[in-house]
Amino acid sequence: MQDQDFRNKDARYYMPVFSRDMMITRGQGSRVWDADGKEYIDCVAGIAVCSTGHCHPDVVSAICEQSRQLIHCSNLYYVPHQADLAEKLSHITGLARVFLCNSGTEATEGALKLARRVTGRRSFIAFSHGFHGRTMGGLAVTHKPGIREPFEPLEPKCAFVEYGDSESLRKAINHDTAGVVVEPVQGEAGVIIPPPGFLQEVREICDENGALMIVDEVQSGMGRSGKWLAIQRSSVQPDIVTLAKGIASGFPMGALVAREGIEFRKGDHGSTFGGGPLACAAALATIKVIETVLPTIPQKAERFQEAFTAYDPRVFGLLIGITVGEKCAAIQQQCRKNGVLINCAADGNIRLVPPLVITNEEIDRAVQVIDEALGAQGLHR
Template sequence: MQTYGRQPIVIKSGKGSLVYDIEGREYIDCVAGIAVNNIGHCHPHLVEALKKQAEELIHVSNLYYTEPQAELAGQLVNVTGMDRVFFCNSGTEAVEAAMKLARVTTKKTDFLAVEHSFHGRTMGALSLTYKDMYRAPFKPLVQEEKFVPFNDAQAISDAITANTAAVIVEPIQGEGGINVPSNGYLKEVRKICDENDSLLIFDEVQTGFGRTGAWFCKEHFGVEPDIMTMAKAIGGGFPMGAIAAREGISFGRGEHAATFGGNPLACAAALASIDVIREEDLIRRSKDMGEYFSKELSKLSTEGLVEVRGKGLMIGVQFNRKCADLVEHGRKNGVLLNCTSETVLRIAPPLNITKEQIDRVVNVLEQA
């Protein structure tokens, strides 16, 4: 089914920050599967971990324990600072799980989201996704439209009610245009949730696992959520999702499930990905390369450049016109790019991208 507006190339292989099409042409990948391939394409440690696990055990039901799942749960508790995890298969499934967990914990039914948010396309997550073109064909959704302006704590304070189970927010908005909040915003939202006995959910699906120069974006703002969602980079390219929750918040038996959630192969991939992030110091690299990339992008000699923003290697380049032609020019000149709104170029390469590759990308954009 033709649900994507695909670029006219067929990708065959990848290594590090590079991918190759079926005709052998090389591209610097500044999309990374939409912030998925944080450790690069086909990292040897990930490939070996998948091979080894596939030879031993690929799947069993969650009616039984497996060692990779238990080990990964411990690793995620360690890197998130949370208390419990639940495994699923994607970001939108993680949001659905977070919604259910918020409802069963608070005994409330409503959710409050912010403008320009993106939380997924299943019926619950879609209720919290701002863009009307995604929501309109599928109404009625799980709840009526309840969105307030991003980066406006007072708007949340005005809109929250006694029946608000949770407020959900991306610490940095991804699909909405790489929008970075002011330093005090999330702390104010945390305070408002506490005052109203509502939970705070951080959607870290796109911002997690080193993308912003920290394990998770929440660290930049010094705020702890009650529940956080994860996916994209968790498996280094292997499909996986998860939620983490603070102490005292947990599903009970039978309250949620996922047949494939946390299966041995997915957990092996995630464990390998976490190993690579640690061993190759990719969080520091994300911070350093992100600062360099942003600095070089800011030098682009065009009157159409409005702003370069973001954290780490989650970068948005705002123009005063549509940027689709830049994506096309990039592809024709060996760089894969993506527009996350009509006027914002999203740059989210693997965290091991090199300075030389960054310079090549900037040169291609300069030509455009």
């Protein structure tokens, strides 16, 4: 289809919620190609989704094989691969029980319901600049006023406190707080790393007040930080962890994983598609691939860190942020022109979330292009 045709059709028939102006038609590893056949190194990776790169052969095989056996059967029956995946997720998170859904926001919804169910309390606390999803519950605990306020009143009730400020959390928490929802590193905000000790303090404040600590690892989890979970870079044990994005290499899936004793009762929760055979097969294959690349993540992160030192980057494994202010869009455009896809997160921050399988050569090429674009905007410090 000609470029202008799909633009026109999209403009005519698709709700105008997204800003976009190119189509990616093919991907392999850390490379993608647009509708004109132009190649890019993909430092967006579906926004931290394509963890194993595009179309990893093991993931493709798992999906193809499973699709020849059974595509869907309902959770009325035991689902092929589901218990194997639950076991795997329990092992890699160090938690006990799993519920599978289809997206990050659904994982948030499940976590909020579960916290209410277990504590018998109603309200939540979340943090400034935090992002937890776009459905009503996910939005209720998402900070950004511009995307939340048009849809108020929202449930559950949520108070927001400054990310990194444990004293404010201590003041805000009360006997009705079911849970505190926190990202161990804030992705949508532009890769904001909390001050040392903050997550431990959140843990302690939750314990002192009988609230659950819900750690959103939708973006930071599944190996991106160099550990299976970003929270595992501290010694903090969460009560509930949410996962999605990188869990199944782009096949839609979300999960919540909770510690022993925190679980839904029969009939409390459910999902038609959640934990279906194809998604579980894709996730199991994805985890196998991540197991092999996980030890390489710190070295790759270091390579980005060294290359970008002049720009004060925030590097948390392969979750990398650089503050560039209003020049973000121009830098993104220049990178794209020169064959590298990057993304602008909130508040003028470049965010890089490449596939975990990105090679050193690809990192070097991407860094060169990004460095040139930053330099062209006079950002070299």
